[in-house]
Amino acid sequence: MKATERFKKRYVHFRVIGNAIVSESEIRNCVHENVLGFFGESGMSKAAFKLVHFEYSKRMGIVRVQRDLLERMVVCLSLVNSIAGKxxxxxxxxxxxxxASLLRKSK
Structure with missing residues (x-):
């Protein structure tokens, strides 16, 4: 793959706020649904988002996104009000x- 074809990535560190017990698959599905609703299908493919890391014990996770769409992804994640009905x-x-820098700073 040529360097010009690759996208520049940014990683967003997030926390799950609330008393609900949620699994990694529930987080993955919730983020996928919200990104699809917020960006649409073509925007979702351009965003190239992926749940990279989720730590159940700390209730934190990391999402990868294309650099140009970082601010929109932060807004999209902030709009989540429920996860799997919880x-x-x-x-x-x-x-x-x-x-690595996000994991280092989250300790």
Missing amino acids: EARLECVRSSGTV
Whole structure:
């Protein structure tokens, strides 16, 4: 793949706020549905989002997104009000260019 074809990635660190017990698959489905609703199908493919990391014990996760759509992804994650019918929301903590720096700062 040529360097010009690759997209520049950013990673968004988020926390699950609420007392509901949610699994990684529920988070993945919730984020997928919200991104699809917020961006639409073509926007979702351009965003190239992916749930990269989720730590159940800390109730935190990391989502990958294309750099140009970082702000829209933060808004999209902030609009989550329920996860799998359970009352919980996602709070974006910070963003970075590497997963390692987000994991290091989350400790």
